[in-house]
Amino acid sequence: MPNDLNAKIEKHTIAVVVDNEPGVLARVIGLFSGRGYNIESLTVSEVDPVQRLSRITIVTSGTRMVIEQIKAQLDRLVPIHKVRDLSDDEKPCIERELALVKVVGTGEKRIEALRLADIFKARVVDATLTSFVFEITGTGDELNEFAGLMSQLGMIETSRTGIVAIGRGPGGF
């Protein structure tokens, strides 16, 4: 953005309610790629089967001016009902992500993996004599930390959902 070359880059979590119809996700993704915005994480699922509404959660980063542009551009898409910047709330919103982490190994490393999983409140959802699959839920940072430790203990694969988020307090969307 020419005006604010030196402006600070901020990370924002934006929630969008859209009609669950073919092509909506493509519109949102096309908007980000076409205009050169970042997507750090994007999740989508239907949240209202009666009205057929889906909620998309996007984590993006940019200068203040770019973030405002992203919200205005999203709001302009015809099948979009509401756009809300959860990072603009007074209190930080609640963010959660789920990961499945496969760790392969035996002996000391295997025991250490299990001990750490316990500390992180990760659940074992699959086990063989040489492997575990852990399920862990938390903030993105917690998941990064967990994966960082597991990578030294035989982690061979991981799958993450991306971030879902919701505002605090009694207020709704």
Add this chain to the structure above:
Amino acid sequence: METEGRVVMSDQKLTGADIVLKALRDQGVELIFGYPGGAVLPIYDALFKQNDLRHILVRHEQAAVHAAEGYARSTGKVGCVLVTSGPGATNAVTGLTDALMDSIPIVCLTGQVPTHLIGNDAFQEADTTGITRPCTKHNYLVKDVRNLARVIHEGFYVARSGRPGPVVIDIPKDVQFAEGPYVGPHEIRHKSYRPQVKPELAKVEEAIELIANAKRPIFYTGGGVVNSGPLASKLLTQFVHMTGYPCTNTLMGLGAFPASDPLFLGMLGMHGTYEANLAMHGCDVMICIGARFDDRVTGKISEFAPGSKKIHVDIDPSSINKNVAVDLAIIGDAGHVLEDMIRIWKARQKRPDQAALKAWWAQIELWRKRDCLRYQKTDRIIKPQYAIERLRDAIRGIDHYITTEVGQHQMWAAQFLPFEQPNRWLTSGGLGTMGYGLPAAIGCQLAHPESLVVDVAGEASIMMNIQEMSTAVQYRTPVKVFILNNQYMGMVRQWQELLHGSRYSESYSEALPDFVKLAEAFGAVGLRASKVSEVDDVIAEMIRVKQPVIVDMCVDPKENCFPMIPGGRAHNDILLGPSDTTEDATPEEGMVLV
């Protein structure tokens, strides 16, 4: 997956093709610009059996969209297009993008292969909704005939409301044959799309205080005023008069404020007038209405109107703070906002600071005295500016519309032709599409059969949709193609001269056709002027003939278009003529700009 089959409103069932035509009629469509093919044959068959809707057969689908744009821009109505699947749809893409960039309301119906073949690489299958997603305001694929009427009405609503734009409705062939219920336009309410047209009053009040206290104000207004409808232009003129402030228009906004008005500074931007650009640079309060701080207007952003307070009125929230950070944003339709501005100005009995305004106008008069549009007058060769000036004088007093192609001729037309009313000036601003002018002129002429419609063209641009001469002849639309033939892609040549060491790489128009014979081959009239003494006669003859005409105006091949603000420069870095040089100072970041 479309499920929402609405409750049947009437027991009567129609085929998809008949639903299409009934919906178009109910939307007030009179003309459809189109081209047939396998995937739209049922709709063409239904067209054959009726007489209310007139179909205009173009010669290329791109031209169908431009013609619909010409119709839409000159009438304020939605333009309607019908093309087949695959190549029909892909050919329409340039027109759709053009309409998106210039905010022109278009509904384009595309045929699609039958639903059971979608995704199979069937003959003439293209992912039309995928391809057109980024070049439409919205698009639809209708897989169930029960949704067809609703989607068409919704499409028209989306195309025309808020910031207008093109909408594609892709209709598989089996849906055109299938029978379903019809719903009328009034039974539709859009679920999510409700653009804000009325402004927040507090913001308007705040704006009025800023405007009234300005010392060096300027109105900078654009296509949003034209799109809002003729009333908005009247209100703009009224409000500008109430303040006595200067007003400049963007390329898209020409005509929204009368060119002959003493408060008018001409067009601003890259080829705008000296006085408009310097007034923008020196203003302390900028009142931007329905314009979008395009890079052709702002020049170097960091030096754009430094120190000014900027008020931005726009119907599209995403236009606010996109390129330039503004101090006060007002979301709303230009007409509504101007109405509120006038009311509040009157109620608060605002008076501008007369002393400051007098000094400001004195400064502007000094800039005006530079006479920035002057050019070398000569008898030896037809100067392109001279040809346009003679055209201007010849059509004064005749009800007329002007379209253009893209290049130097377009800029000269914008600089030298005075537009007193909105909707009279149809040019491709945002996309800059060579080949726009002729089909747009045909669409405009069909809407205004009694008016004079002139396409100010370049010899290179006209070749891009020259096939539409055939359409003009078939429908007896007496459009005038006024070619400023400089034997070059003049605008390209100008940039090469100024920025690339006069290396004229591929910009010479080699092997041009004889435009007079070409006109005759199409069954139109061809005229040529190669001497200054022939210019007036040729123009008079062009106007007299009640047929399509091509004028080959052989002009100076070397003339450049001034003033010019080279890319990446500030408004006060303006070149006024050939003696101003630029090579010393074109900054590198300017070179990469287009």
